[in-house]
Amino acid sequence: MSQLKNKRICQIVLVAILTGLLCMNGRCDVNKPIKSQLEPVFPTQSKATLRMVLAGASDRAILAAGPLAHLVTFTDELFRSDGTMRDVYPVLAVVASSSGAREVEAASAALAKFATIPAPPVIRIDRDVDGVSALVQTVLESGLGRISGYARTMATELVMLRRERETLFENFRVLEDAFRARNWEPASEIFAHDPFVDPKDEGIGRLMRESWVEQLLPVSSFGVSGFALHFRNAAKGSGEVIVTLDYVESGEGVAEWIVPFSDLAADWNFFSLPKACDGSPRTLRLRVSANGAEPPAPSLGHPIASRRYAARARSLHGDLDHRPLAIKIYAGVPGVRPTALPNSIAPSALMSGRRIEDYRLPLDALRAVADVSVSPIVPDFQTIRFLEHEDAIVCHPLPAGISAGAIANVVAPGTVRFAARATIDHPEGKPALVGFLLAPSAANLRSEIAVLEREGTARRSAYFSGWRDIVAGESASINIMLDAPTQRTMNLVILSRAKGDSVDFSWLKVFDFRLVRHFDVEPRGEASHGQ
Numbered sequence: 001m002s003q004l005k006n007k008r009i010c011q012i013v014l015v016a017i018l019t020g021l022l023c024m025n026g027r028c029d030v031n032k033p034i035k036s037q038l039e040p041v042f043p044t045q046s047k048a049t050l051r052m053v054l055a056g057a058s059d060r061a062i063l064a065a066g067p068l069a070h071l072v073t074f075t076d077e078l079f080r081s082d083g084t085m086r087d088v089y090p091v092l093a094v095v096a097s098s099s100g101a102r103e104v105e106a107a108s109a110a111l112a113k114f115a116t117i118p119a120p121p122v123i124r125i126d127r128d129v130d131g132v133s134a135l136v137q138t139v140l141e142s143g144l145g146r147i148s149g150y151a152r153t154m155a156t157e158l159v160m161l162r163r164e165r166e167t168l169f170e171n172f173r174v175l176e177d178a179f180r181a182r183n184w185e186p187a188s189e190i191f192a193h194d195p196f197v198d199p200k201d202e203g204i205g206r207l208m209r210e211s212w213v214e215q216l217l218p219v220s221s222f223g224v225s226g227f228a229l230h231f232r233n234a235a236k237g238s239g240e241v242i243v244t245l246d247y248v249e250s251g252e253g254v255a256e257w258i259v260p261f262s263d264l265a266a267d268w269n270f271f272s273l274p275k276a277c278d279g280s281p282r283t284l285r286l287r288v289s290a291n292g293a294e295p296p297a298p299s300l301g302h303p304i305a306s307r308r309y310a311a312r313a314r315s316l317h318g319d320l321d322h323r324p325l326a327i328k329i330y331a332g333v334p335g336v337r338p339t340a341l342p343n344s345i346a347p348s349a350l351m352s353g354r355r356i357e358d359y360r361l362p363l364d365a366l367r368a369v370a371d372v373s374v375s376p377i378v379p380d381f382q383t384i385r386f387l388e389h390e391d392a393i394v395c396h397p398l399p400a401g402i403s404a405g406a407i408a409n410v411v412a413p414g415t416v417r418f419a420a421r422a423t424i425d426h427p428e429g430k431p432a433l434v435g436f437l438l439a440p441s442a443a444n445l446r447s448e449i450a451v452l453e454r455e456g457t458a459r460r461s462a463y464f465s466g467w468r469d470i471v472a473g474e475s476a477s478i479n480i481m482l483d484a485p486t487q488r489t490m491n492l493v494i495l496s497r498a499k500g501d502s503v504d505f506s507w508l509k510v511f512d513f514r515l516v517r518h519f520d521v522e523p524r525g526e527a528s529h530g531q
Contacts, residue, residue, distance in 0.1 A: 054078065189330055189338070232298070244287045247284065268328065272345065309324060369405045418436065423476070
């Protein structure tokens with residue numbers, strides 16, 4: 001019987017301790033905020049002061065001299081004068097008399113008001129006070145006692161984290177109130193060229209399509225988080241405006257924006273950076289180009305004295321005489337649009353540590369275009385030829401097969417984008433399909449084209465743009481965006497095929513070839529600027 005009784009007491013103690021581990025340190029009053037009650041408890045607290053046994057005040061004389069003296073808390077010591085619990089952890093209660101039992105029952109009812117504190121199980125020790133007390137002491141001061149101490153410390157740490165969280169939120173609220181009170185903007189305008197319309201302006205849209213327009217920013221690069229360009233009007237056709245930003249000293253690219261015409265507003269358009277320019281101060285160069293139909297023309301500012309910070313292009317243009325682009329430059333929080341601007345555009349690609357080069361196909365290469373058509377029909381006229389005065393290539397489709405003109409070794413390593421324009425150069429020309437193929441320089445081009453005709457897709461070593469419908473009287477823009485830069489020099493093949501049963505007057509003309517490549521450069525910008 002004695003062994004069964006001791007086993008039952010151990011089970012009660014174990015259940016009490018494990019139940020307490022699932023609860024917080026019950027020192028809080030549910031009617032008061034937690035922040036005003038809890039105080040940090042240091043984890044170095046010894047087991048001798050960790051009181052986990054509750055007893056009635058009437059049993060003080062019996063238990064004060066026993067083995068539980070350093071573990072017991074009496075009912076008259078459980079609560080402070082303000083109603084909060086003292087620094088105790090009552091996981092079980094012991095009763096040695098009837099009056100003590102009543103006091104423990106009253107204390108348990110008071111503990112029930114705390115939603116996180118379970119009522120401690122009661123063990124009667126009146127028949128063998130010393131024996132049961134020694135057994136309870138052994139269980140509580142074993143490893144379970146240490147685990148309960150860790151749980152108590154964790155609960156205190158959670159309370160401290162909650163305090164820090166509340167303090168952090170309060171600081172955020174103070175900052176928000178300060179921003180609202182001072183009307184601060186997340187991005188500050190540090191420089192601006194306002195748009196100016198001269199009655200003699202012709203517009204620089206043609207320059208953007210034929211080459212590019214570039215300008216040096218008249219501010220240091222450090223801290224720049226974005227800029228805004230003003231466009232005079234919205235474009236009616238389809239195409240893309242390509243904006244690049246790089247460092248002059250090293251040629252390293254910062255970012256590139258490829259924006260469809262439809263996404264540009266006839267107003268200020270903010271081009272954001274996900275990260276502000278850092279490092280030593282350097283000179284930023286902005287370059288704007290376009291492909292497709294008539295692009296929207298950027299506005300120009302008032303004439304300035306310094307030609308260095310005026311807009312310029314490859315060819316001379318009267319509008320660019322000592323006039324900069326209409327631009328606003330911002331510093332502040334990256335990626336945040338200034339509230340005064342109606343439109344924001346994120347970069348299409350970040351070019352950190354790489355250089356961007358926009359290059360055209362040389363005329364000598366265009367003149368050397370070769371006929372690599374794959375067709376069962378032998379035409380009685382020249383289907384592939386170069387138009388000398390238009391810098392264009394004609395690729396007339398045949399009723400069957402694919403007409404193809406190859407330009408050898410013109411796609412440089414690192415090329416990531418290719419663009420061109422195509423049209424049917426005859427008012428009565430029948431519709432046709434046009435496409436482009438980038439193939440390795442050592443490849444058999446007729447074999448590559450035969451695979452494309454037979455399977456509808458190119459080999460893994462080549463890049464195919466897909467087929468595009470071309471009709472008479474309309475100019476279409478064809479773009480190839482590669483998943484990764486080319487690793488070696490490649491051939492460019494212009495493809496055409498019939499769309500319907502007839503190819504009468506389908507003089508397909510392809511022109512305005514433009515390629516963009518990226519390549520790594522040494523990070524020498526800071527050293528060169530320092531010198």
